[in-house]
Amino acid sequence: MADILNENNENVMSSNFIHQFIEEDMAEGGAYYGKKVHTRFPPEPNGYLHIGHAKAIFVDFGTALKYNGICNLRMDDTNPTKEDVEYVDAIKEDIKWLGFDWGDRFYYASQYFEEMYNFAIELINKGLAYVCELTPEQMHEYRGDLQTPAKSPYRDRPIEESLDLFKRMRAGEFEDGSMTLRAKIDLASGNFNMRDPVIYRINRLKHHRTGDEWCIYPMYDFAHPIEDVMEGITHSLCTLEFEAHRPLYDWVVDNISAPCKPRQIEFARLGINNTVMSKRKLRQLVEENYVNGWDDPRMPTICGLRRRGYTPAAIRSFTDQIGVSKVNSIVEYGFLEHCLRDDLNDVATRAMAVLDPVKLIITNYPEDKTEEFEVENHPNHPEMGTRTVTFSRELYIESTDFMEEPVKKYQRLYPGNEVRIKSAYIVKCTGCKKDEKGNVVEVYATYDPETRGGNTPDGRKVRGTIHWVNAKDYVEAEIRLYDNLFTVPDPDSGDKNFLDYINPQSLVVLKGCKVEKSLAKAEKQDRFQFMRQGYFCVDSKDSSEGNLVFNRAVGLKDSFKK
Numbered sequence: 022m023a024d025i026l027n028e029n030n031e032n033v034m035s036s037n038f039i040h041q042f043i044e045e046d047m048a049e050g051g052a053y054y055g056k057k058v059h060t061r062f063p064p065e066p067n068g069y070l071h072i073g074h075a076k077a078i079f080v081d082f083g084t085a086l087k088y089n090g091i092c093n094l095r096m097d098d099t100n101p102t103k104e105d106v107e108y109v110d111a112i113k114e115d116i117k118w119l120g121f122d123w124g125d126r127f128y129y130a131s132q133y134f135e136e137m138y139n140f141a142i143e144l145i146n147k148g149l150a151y152v153c154e155l156t157p158e159q160m161h162e163y164r165g166d167l168q169t170p171a172k173s174p175y176r177d178r179p180i181e182e183s184l185d186l187f188k189r190m191r192a193g194e195f196e197d198g199s200m201t202l203r204a205k206i207d208l209a210s211g212n213f214n215m216r217d218p219v220i221y222r223i224n225r226l227k228h229h230r231t232g233d234e235w236c237i238y239p240m241y242d243f244a245h246p247i248e249d250v251m252e253g254i255t256h257s258l259c260t261l262e263f264e265a266h267r268p269l270y271d272w273v274v275d276n277i278s279a280p281c282k283p284r285q286i287e288f289a290r291l292g293i294n295n296t297v298m299s300k301r302k303l304r305q306l307v308e309e310n311y312v313n314g315w316d317d318p319r320m321p322t323i324c325g326l327r328r329r330g331y332t333p334a335a336i337r338s339f340t341d342q343i344g345v346s347k348v349n350s351i352v353e354y355g356f357l358e359h360c361l362r363d364d365l366n367d368v369a370t371r372a373m374a375v376l377d378p379v380k381l382i383i384t385n386y387p388e389d390k391t392e393e394f395e396v397e398n399h400p401n402h403p404e405m406g407t408r409t410v411t412f413s414r415e416l417y418i419e420s421t422d423f424m425e426e427p428v429k430k431y432q433r434l435y436p437g438n439e440v441r442i443k444s445a446y447i448v449k450c451t452g453c454k455k456d457e458k459g460n461v462v463e464v465y466a467t468y469d470p471e472t473r474g475g476n477t478p479d480g481r482k483v484r485g486t487i488h489w490v491n492a493k494d495y496v497e498a499e500i501r502l503y504d505n506l507f508t509v510p511d512p513d514s515g516d517k518n519f520l521d522y523i524n525p526q527s528l529v530v531l532k533g534c535k536v537e538k539s540l541a542k543a544e545k546q547d548r549f550q551f552m553r554q555g556y557f558c559v560d561s562k563d564s565s566e567g568n569l570v571f572n573r574a575v576g577l578k579d580s581f582k583k
């Protein structure tokens with residue numbers, strides 16, 4: 022990360038092209054000289070936030086922070102469908118969790134409906150908007166092509182007539198879809214967004230905040246610049262698909278009596294492979310029970326990532342490192358995992374857990390003896406302290422840590438081989454017991470009392486080190502292993518439905534795992550590195566004292582190739 026600091030001397034974000042534009046604007050002679058940088062994050066409250074939104078949040082809030090400015094949170098609710106308080110609350114929670122703050126500047130776009138209406142009247146009065154009676158089909162038919170301009174027989178309708186009709190549209194005198202208000206710009210423009218775009222439509226839909234007060238609703242391209250103007254936004258940062266809409270954004274701002282002139286700057290959307298990111302598709306996964314809710318740890322939603330074990334720092338570092346550019350690209354899922362591993366490696370408490378247990382019996386260790394070992398919670402952070410693990414004659418080890426007939430280069434337990442029982446002793450494998458089916462049910466070994474702590478006083482080499490849990494002093498846990506939700510890098514492409522690519526192995530539930538006793542006190546959302554296994558997080562919904570559930574956030578091995 023570049024060393025960009027805010028008022029509190031915190032590293033905010035790496036430099037990008039947006040900063041260059043802003044610095045020009047804030048400099049002497051620039052459009053905003055002497056003003057505070059003011060941005061906004063405008064989610065539509067029709068779903069939960071996902072990792073793509075995290076990038077926008079990082080850009081919107083991070084840019085404001087970088088320049089000691091402010092960023093508003095605005096629910097973009099001009100579209101009166103599928104909006105829900107549940108989403109609004111979740112959006113706020115996720116942004117706070119990511120570490121950003123909108124102060125007391127929380128708004129709804131719908132609170133500006135009256136101003137939008139008045140600005141529309143202003144445009145009509147200036148001869149810059151007219152009521153058009155083309156049906157949607159006719160409008161489509163008359164839109165023209167690159168050689169042919171669009172047309173509307175209503176374009177030269179007298180101002181008075183448009184004013185009267187628009188007021189009556191609002192009063193509810195006309196059918197849905199029978200009339201629109203169009204901006205009078207340029208029917209021959211090479212940019213089709215400028216060919217007299219519709220700015221109001223009639224739509225009798227109940228709005229989640231304004232109820233039945235309105236039966237006409239503004240179109241996004243007209244509403245958004247007005248929302249920005251109403252809030253005194255200086256820089257309206259948005260994704261690339263709005264680039265071709267910028268001339269219309271500027272047209273609106275220039276032609277209404279706006280007290281300020283926000284500048285729209287576009288940046289590339291974030292795409293990640295092996296997942297989908299559109300809210301519509303995420304909602305479908307939830308509603309059709311392909312996953313267990315918006316916060317299912319396999320979902321790319323912020324709440325899903327949180328439940329999986331992601332930290333705000335990991336997500337911020339990811340969004341910073343992928344950078345901000347003008348070119349859309351797909352980031353490898355492995356890079357997100359890499360950023361998580363990087364953070365958890367530094368902050369997660371170490372512990373031991375056996376996922377697929379088999380008993381190891383140390384035949385020369387006294388039956389009734391128990392020893393205590395003080396082990397560090399983190400190899401590089403002595404300040405994280407130590408904890409006590411107990412050791413006895415019977416341990417649980419990973420079943421894969423024993424092979425009766427070892428494969429080449431296998432350095433763990435096999436008859437005759439010595440292995441280090443992490444932090445405890447060196448043991449030598451002496452054999453095993455099998456059931457009728459030939460499955461190993463117990464492994465036997467003898468220990469060397471001279472090797473307490475896992476050291477060899479005579480300096481002999483012991484290659485393998487294995488993790489373990491005292492079979493007389495442990496807690497049982499359920500461990501959930503996750504894999505990509507989709508089996509292909511781009512489930513959205515091709516002619517098949519994305520649902521056809523769901524990975525049936527994306528969730529594997531292991532019951533009867535043995536974890537060390539210290540974890541009995543683990544609290545929801547606590548994160549650990551289980552030695553040799555990966556990073557795990559206590560499930561925030563299903564875990565409880567006596568019924569521990571861990572989610573594997575990410576494995577230890579880094580699959581990400583730069």
Ligand code: ATP
Nearest residue numbers: 063064065073074076077259260290291298299300
């Ligand atoms: P979706 O297609 O998932 O519904 P959206 O763009 O309609 O996404 P909004 O709630 O309108 O979702 O998005 C709020 C803000 O977040 C917008 O400024 C939008 O540009 C930005 N955003 C959404 N998805 C991404 C993404 N994948 N990468 C970067 N920014 C995004």
Ligand code: MG
Nearest residue numbers: 063064065097
């Ligand atoms: Mg949207």
